[in-house]
Amino acid sequence: MKLENFTIEKVKEGLIKKEFSALELTRAYLEKIEKEDKKIGAFLTVCEDLAIKQAKEIDEMILSGKKLPILAGVPCAIKDIILVEGVKCTAGSKILENYVAPYDATVVKKLKEAGAIILGKTNLDEFAMGSSTENSAFFPTKNPLDLERVPGGSSGGSAAAVAANFCVFSLGTDTGGSIRQPASFCGIVGLKPTYGSVSRYGLIAFASSLDQIGAMTKNVEDCKIVFEVIRGKDEMDSTSVNSKFKIQNSKLQFKIQNLKIGIPKEYFIEGMDEEVEEKIKEAIKKYEETGAKILEISLPHTEYALPCYYIIAPSEASANLARYDGIKYGYSKISNLKSQISNLLDVYFESRGEGFGKEVRRRIMLGTFSLSIGYYDAYYLRAAKVRSLIIRDFERAFEKVDLIFTPTSPTLPFKLGEKIDDPLKMYLSDIFTVSVNLAGLPAISIPVSKVKNLPVGLQIIGKPFEEEKIFEVAKIYELSTSNK
Amino acid sequence: MKKIPNSKFQNPKIGKEEVKHIAKLARLGLSEREIEKYQKELSKILDYIEKLKEIDVSNVEPTFHPLKIKNVVREDAQLKKDIDEIKKLIELMPERKGGYLKVKKIL
Numbered sequence: 001m002k003l004e005n006f007t008i009e010k011v012k013e014g015l016i017k018k019e020f021s022a023l024e025l026t027r028a029y030l031e032k033i034e035k036e037d038k039k040i041g042a043f044l045t046v047c048e049d050l051a052i053k054q055a056k057e058i059d060e061m062i063l064s065g066k067k068l069p070i071l072a073g074v075p076c077a078i079k080d081i082i083l084v085e086g087v088k089c090t091a092g093s094k095i096l097e098n099y100v101a102p103y104d105a106t107v108v109k110k111l112k113e114a115g116a117i118i119l120g121k122t123n124l125d126e127f128a129m130g131s132s133t134e135n136s137a138f139f140p141t142k143n144p145l146d147l148e149r150v151p152g153g154s155s156g157g158s159a160a161a162v163a164a165n166f167c168v169f170s171l172g173t174d175t176g177g178s179i180r181q182p183a184s185f186c187g188i189v190g191l192k193p194t195y196g197s198v199s200r201y202g203l204i205a206f207a208s209s210l211d212q213i214g215a216m217t218k219n220v221e222d223c224k225i226v227f228e229v230i231r232g233k234d235e236m237d238s239t240s241v242n243s244k245f246k247i248q249n250s251k252l253q254f255k256i257q258n259l260k261i262g263i264p265k266e267y268f269i270e271g272m273d274e275e276v277e278e279k280i281k282e283a284i285k286k287y288e289e290t291g292a293k294i295l296e297i298s299l300p301h302t303e304y305a306l307p308c309y310y311i312i313a314p315s316e317a318s319a320n321l322a323r324y325d326g327i328k329y330g331y332s333k334i335s336n337l338k339s340q341i342s343n344l345l346d347v348y349f350e351s352r353g354e355g356f357g358k359e360v361r362r363r364i365m366l367g368t369f370s371l372s373i374g375y376y377d378a379y380y381l382r383a384a385k386v387r388s389l390i391i392r393d394f395e396r397a398f399e400k401v402d403l404i405f406t407p408t409s410p411t412l413p414f415k416l417g418e419k420i421d422d423p424l425k426m427y428l429s430d431i432f433t434v435s436v437n438l439a440g441l442p443a444i445s446i447p448v449s450k451v452k453n454l455p456v457g458l459q460i461i462g463k464p465f466e467e468e469k470i471f472e473v474a475k476i477y478e479l480s481t482s483n484k
Numbered sequence: 485m486k487k488i489p490n491s492k493f494q495n496p497k498i499g500k501e502e503v504k505h506i507a508k509l510a511r512l513g514l515s516e517r518e519i520e521k522y523q524k525e526l527s528k529i530l531d532y533i534e535k536l537k538e539i540d541v542s543n544v545e546p547t548f549h550p551l552k553i554k555n556v557v558r559e560d561a562q563l564k565k566d567i568d569e570i571k572k573l574i575e576l577m578p579e580r581k582g583g584y585l586k587v588k589k590i591l
Contacts, residue, residue: 102569379533
């Protein structure tokens with residue numbers, strides 16, 4: 001079985017034609033993970049028993065001639081910050097090292113109902129805070145395309161798992177670029193949906209006004225299929241909404257000649273890799289050749305997006321992570337029998353001080369500072385106002401254009417260890433992706449080119465709830481390259 | 485919220501005592517060495533964040549949330565929870581007695 005060739009459609013085809021059973025396919029993936037993941041480190045947990053049980057159920061359905069659900073028998077991987085009942089969910093943190101999920105996240109429930117096979121949980125930066133997956137409390141993940149380089153982050157394990165053909169698709173989460181940047185670094189497709197289109201119930205919260213769950217896949221069609229499965233309103237997440245989105249036939253719903261693509265001049269800055277810039281410009285040219293209109297636009301507050309994000313995200317995180325107190329669940333100093341702790345406050349101090357890693361503590365500190373008396377107005381409130389200006393920039397731009405194209409990352413995948421000791425330098429990796437989260441917009445990263453075997457990703461940003469248009473336009477690029 | 489006069493344009497570089505104070509607010513037990521390290525790192529990050537002060541935001545409303553929905557309500561009734569799920573939640577507690585969560589004394 002050539003696992004690298006499998007897409008959702010090809011799995012379905014193979015199952016229906018009885019070229020293989022769901023169990024055989026699942027076993028083939030599990031074996032590949034067993035053999036090859038030692039050098040990559042994409043998985044924190046492999047749930048073999050669950051996967052085999054699910055695969056057998058699909059085979060029974062096939063045997064009894066039942067109509068197969070859309071993801072029947074499709075092996076997938078889940079970022080280890082999304083709960084799968086009965087399986088450990090660590091969020092890449094020591095503080096949740098032994099936490100076993102008591103229920104399924106809504107997205108996981110939906111994937112199971114759609115017949116997907118869950119192979120395991122993927123590595124990430126602790127609590128999704130990071131851009132390289134080096135902040136995992138357990139081990140770093142390596143980029144399957146070049147083992148000396150990072151896969152990006154925080155959904156680095158999910159991106160690497162798809163790129164290494166350990167699964168057909170995976171779920172990641174994106175708070176400031178954590179799906180798109182690793183998708184770009186690993187040469188795969190990754191969508192951050194519009195805020196509210198996918199339920200966050202069962203997702204361990206990082207920054208609640210920014211977090212979204214999305215699909216990471218080998219091609220745009222698969223991304224669209226998985227998005228369609230996981231999206232929709234959920235009564236367990238009051239920020240989720242019902243949006244219009246119908247899977248159409250692959251036929252274009254609009255004429256490419258009428259399509260207006262905006263290129264924000266602020267996204268082509270000094271300091272970005274020249275090769276990346278060149279490849280993105282080539283990709284834009286390709287769209288121009290198909291007849292789309294390319295317009296230069298301005299998003300004047302772009303340079304403020306990153307400092308704005310690094311107040312808002314840590315502020316929300318400092319509140320969300322207050323729940324890890326060593327009392328209700330997770331790592332606790334009181335579980336240590338030698339501990340001399342006798343009062344409650346010390347349980348908090350010691351459990352949190354020891355349980356959280358460096359970057360998480362740094363962000364909790366930054367957030368606590370921004371929200372504290374005397375600094376709230378100058379930091380958090382000011383950032384929330386700047387956020388309004390960033391949103392306004394996009395609203396104005398979208399009066400003139402249908403979609404906005406930018407590079408996903410200013411650089412090619414960097415080497416392990418290259419940025420880990422300089423937090424600010426690491427934060428700059430997110431410079432092209434954070435604005436989208438602040439504005440709640442949908443955006444995809446698709447691989448457009450390579451520089452010395454390292455992939456370059458194009459980011460396509462759409463209006464709220466216009467994922468459909470993003471997918472259709474992203475497919476144009478895929479078609480233009482596959483026809484050659 | 486209590487407002488400290490002139491807090492808006494204070495030098496953001498934070499002192500060691502302030503780092504200790506924030507760590508206490510955040511309930512993080514940090515060593516002396518870590519306090520020193522965070523003082524340096526946070527000062528550097530806050531310096532970068534200073535950039536936001538270039539913008540005039542005097543007539544801008546803040547955004548706390550990207551969706552324009554508010555006050556999503558549901559009926560004020562008890563949600564049905566699976567008894568097994570409740571049992572699993574209780575089992576996750578580090579210290580418990582019967583079905584109760586046990587905590588250290590506060591005073």
